[in-house]
Amino acid sequence: MKPREIAALLRMEVLLDLRQKHAWGGMLLYVVSAVYVCFLAVKGGLGTATWNALFWIILLFAAFNALARSFQREDTGRQLYLYTLADPRSVVLARTLYNAATMTVLSLLSLLFFALFVGSEAMEQADLPQFLGAVVLGGIGFATVLTLISAIAARAGNGLGLMAILGFPIVLPMLIAVMRASKLALDGVAFSVNGKYFLGLALLDLITVLLAWMLFPYLWRD
Amino acid sequence: MRTIRRAPAFLLGMLMTGATFAQGSAPGWLEEQLYHSGKINTVIAVVTVIIAGIGLWLFRMDRRIARMEARTKK
Amino acid sequence: MKHWWWKILAVVLVLAASITALKVPLKPALVHVSPDRIAPGPVTLEITGYNTAFKDGERVFLMNDGQYVCPSGVEVVNDHFLRARFEVPAGLKANLTDVYAGRVHMNGALFTEGLGKGIVAPQGCGPGPKFIDLFDFAFPNRNILYETIRNLNFHVPMWFTMMVLFGISVVASIRALGSNDLRHDMAADLSARTGLVFCTLGLITGSIWARATWGAWWTNDVKLNGAAVSALIYLAYLVLRGSVPEPGKRARLAAIYNVFAFVLLILFIWILPRLNAVDSLHPGNGGNPAFSNYDLDSTLRVVFYPAVLGWIGIGVWMYTLRLRLARLQHHLDDANHP
Structure with a gap:
C-alpha cells in the first residue's frame, strides 16, 4: 500500500479523463437514450417493482458501457511505461477508486434522468436517503466488480463483447441484492430491516476490491 | 457410420420425449400421478436423464480416444 | 491395484445408494381428502391413502384443538381408499382441519364453515395407542413430494x-x-x-x-x-x-x-x-x-x-x-x- 502513489495515479486518471470529454459525453448520451426509450415504451403509470427493475437494467448496461473502456484507452506502449514506474496494486486500487467515483456520479445522473422522464411516482413513499444509498452502493459495486473484468477483457484483446460475457454472471448476485434493497427502500421499509442488504453489499464490495488487489499483479506479468 | 454416430442423440431424444409424454399427456395428469402413481414417473425421468448424460459423456470420450488412435497410426 | 480402491468404492457407493433409494418404501400417508370444505350437517368424505392398508373397522375421525368428530359409518373400499360419513355438529370453536384414518393422518385437509363456541366432549373415538415400529426403514411421505423424495x-x-x-x-x-x-x-x-x-x-x-x-x-x-x-x-x-x-x-x-x-x-x-x-x-x-x-x-x-x-x-x-x-x-x- 502506497497512498501517495495511489493519489498520484488517481490524479493522472482524472486528468486523462478530463482530456477526453467525449467519453463522458458518450456515457451520458447512452443513459439519456436508454431512459428515453423506456419513456417511449412505457408511457408512465409504472408500478414500483417495474420502475425499480427498469432503472437497474439501465444502470447495469450503463455500467458495462462506461467501464469497458477503463483499461482499453491505453495502448501497450504506455501501459508498459506506466507499469515499470508504478506498483500494479496501486494501479488497480487507483483505477477502482476512480471507477467507483465515476459510477457514483453516473448512477445519480441516471436516477435524475430516469425520474424526470419515466416519472417519480414510484419514489413518493420511498425512504429517500436509504434509496440513494442503495443506488450509490450499487453503482460502486458494479464498478469494483467490473474493473478487474474490464482488465481481463482488455488483455484478452476482445472488448465489450467478452466483458459482457465475463461480467454478467459475477454482477448478477450483486444486482439481485441491490435490486431488493432498493425495492425495500422504495416501499419505505425501515433501515433496521433493510440494513442487512447494505451490509451484505458492502461486504461484497470489500472482498471484490481485495480480490482485485491480490490478482491484478498476475495480469501484468508477461 | 453416420447413422451410428447419430444413434445416441436419437435415443436420447426418444427418452426425453418419453419422459415428456409420461408427464404431460391427459388433463389432470398431476392428480392422476398424485393419487395413484405417487409421482414415481418423475423419479424415473430423473434417473434416465442422469444415465443418458453419463452415456453421452462416454460417447464423446470414445470419439476423443478414437481420434487419438487415428493420429498414432499415422 | 492401489489406485483403484476409490474408483471401486465410488461405484459401489453409487450402486448401493441408487438401489436403496429406489427400493425403500414410502411411509403410508393420506394424500387426498374430498371434499375439502365442509359445513354443519351430513357429509361423506372420500379419503385416499398412499401405501396404506385400510381394513374394516378402521379408526377414522376429524379433529382439531381438542375437538373430535366421529363418523356414523365407514366403508373401506380397498387398501388405500375409504368413505366415511360424518354428522358435522354446528358451533365448532375451530376448523376441523385434521383427518385421521387408522395409523395415518393429514393436517390441514379441511376447512369448516359455521364456527361457534365449541362442542361437547368426544363421542367415543379419538387417537388410539401410538404405534412404534422398531424396524421402520421407510422414506418420509411428504405432501406434494411423495415418491419424488x-x-x-x-x-x-x-x-x-x-x-x-x-x-x-x-x-x-x-x-x-x-x-x-x-x-x-x-x-x-x-x-x-x-x-x-x-x-x-x-x-x-x-x-x-x-x-x-x-x-x-x-x-x-x-x-x-x-x-x-x-x-x-x-x-x-x-x-x-x-x-x-x-x-x-x-x-x-x-x-x-x-x-x-x-x-x-x-x-x-x-x-x-x-x-x-x-x-x-x-x-x-x-x-x-x-x-x-x-x-x-x-x-x-x-x-x-x-x-x-x-x-x-x-x-x-x-x-x-x-x-x-x-x-x-x-x-x-x-x-x-x-
Whole structure:
C-alpha cells in the first residue's frame, strides 16, 4: 500500500479523463437514450417493482458501457511505461477508486434522468436517503466488480463483447441484492430491516476490491 | 457410420420425449400421478436423464480416444 | 491395484445408494381428502391413502384443538381408499382441519364453515395407542413430494459433485498462477468442463423435479439463481479460454477469472440465502423445513451421504480420465513437433 502513489495515479486518471470529454459525453448520451426509450415504451403509470427493475437494467448496461473502456484507452506502449514506474496494486486500487467515483456520479445522473422522464411516482413513499444509498452502493459495486473484468477483457484483446460475457454472471448476485434493497427502500421499509442488504453489499464490495488487489499483479506479468 | 454416430442423440431424444409424454399427456395428469402413481414417473425421468448424460459423456470420450488412435497410426 | 480402491468404492457407493433409494418404501400417508370444505350437517368424505392398508373397522375421525368428530359409518373400499360419513355438529370453536384414518393422518385437509363456541366432549373415538415400529426403514411421505423424495439421492449429489470439481479447478488455477506451469492450467480447464457436465445434469433433473412438485420448470429461487450463476460463470470461463490463442496468456487470464468468479460465487451462495427470508421453495431455505427436520430423516441420511460421496468419486474419476487423455495428447504433439 502506497497512498501517495495511489493519489498520484488517481490524479493522472482524472486528468486523462478530463482530456477526453467525449467519453463522458458518450456515457451520458447512452443513459439519456436508454431512459428515453423506456419513456417511449412505457408511457408512465409504472408500478414500483417495474420502475425499480427498469432503472437497474439501465444502470447495469450503463455500467458495462462506461467501464469497458477503463483499461482499453491505453495502448501497450504506455501501459508498459506506466507499469515499470508504478506498483500494479496501486494501479488497480487507483483505477477502482476512480471507477467507483465515476459510477457514483453516473448512477445519480441516471436516477435524475430516469425520474424526470419515466416519472417519480414510484419514489413518493420511498425512504429517500436509504434509496440513494442503495443506488450509490450499487453503482460502486458494479464498478469494483467490473474493473478487474474490464482488465481481463482488455488483455484478452476482445472488448465489450467478452466483458459482457465475463461480467454478467459475477454482477448478477450483486444486482439481485441491490435490486431488493432498493425495492425495500422504495416501499419505505425501515433501515433496521433493510440494513442487512447494505451490509451484505458492502461486504461484497470489500472482498471484490481485495480480490482485485491480490490478482491484478498476475495480469501484468508477461 | 453416420447413422451410428447419430444413434445416441436419437435415443436420447426418444427418452426425453418419453419422459415428456409420461408427464404431460391427459388433463389432470398431476392428480392422476398424485393419487395413484405417487409421482414415481418423475423419479424415473430423473434417473434416465442422469444415465443418458453419463452415456453421452462416454460417447464423446470414445470419439476423443478414437481420434487419438487415428493420429498414432499415422 | 492401489489406485483403484476409490474408483471401486465410488461405484459401489453409487450402486448401493441408487438401489436403496429406489427400493425403500414410502411411509403410508393420506394424500387426498374430498371434499375439502365442509359445513354443519351430513357429509361423506372420500379419503385416499398412499401405501396404506385400510381394513374394516378402521379408526377414522376429524379433529382439531381438542375437538373430535366421529363418523356414523365407514366403508373401506380397498387398501388405500375409504368413505366415511360424518354428522358435522354446528358451533365448532375451530376448523376441523385434521383427518385421521387408522395409523395415518393429514393436517390441514379441511376447512369448516359455521364456527361457534365449541362442542361437547368426544363421542367415543379419538387417537388410539401410538404405534412404534422398531424396524421402520421407510422414506418420509411428504405432501406434494411423495415418491419424488427419492430424487434427493440423484439430483442433489450432482450439485455436490459440480462444486467439488469447480473447487479442484480453482485450486489448479491458483497453482497455475503461482507456478506458470501449463499442466495446472490443463487440470483447471478439464475439471471445469467435467463440472459443467454435472451442472447440466443437475439443472435438467432439478427442472423435471420442480415441474412435478412446484408446477414450473424454473422458479425464482436463491438455489436456482446460484445454479444459473455457476453455470454462466464456467461457460464464460470457457469462452474466455476460447478467445485467447496464446497458451501462456490464456492460462493466466483464465486462472485470474476462475479465482475471482469462484470466490464471488461462494459468497453469493453463502450470503444471499441469509438475506432473502422468503425467496425459496427449497427445504431449509425461505422458512421451509430442511430435510433434516422431516420425520425419520435418518433413513434419508443413510442413503443420501453415500450417494453424495459416490457421485463425487465418479465425477473425479471422469475428470482424471480426461486429464490423462489430454496429457497423452500433449505428449503426442510434442513427439510430432519436437
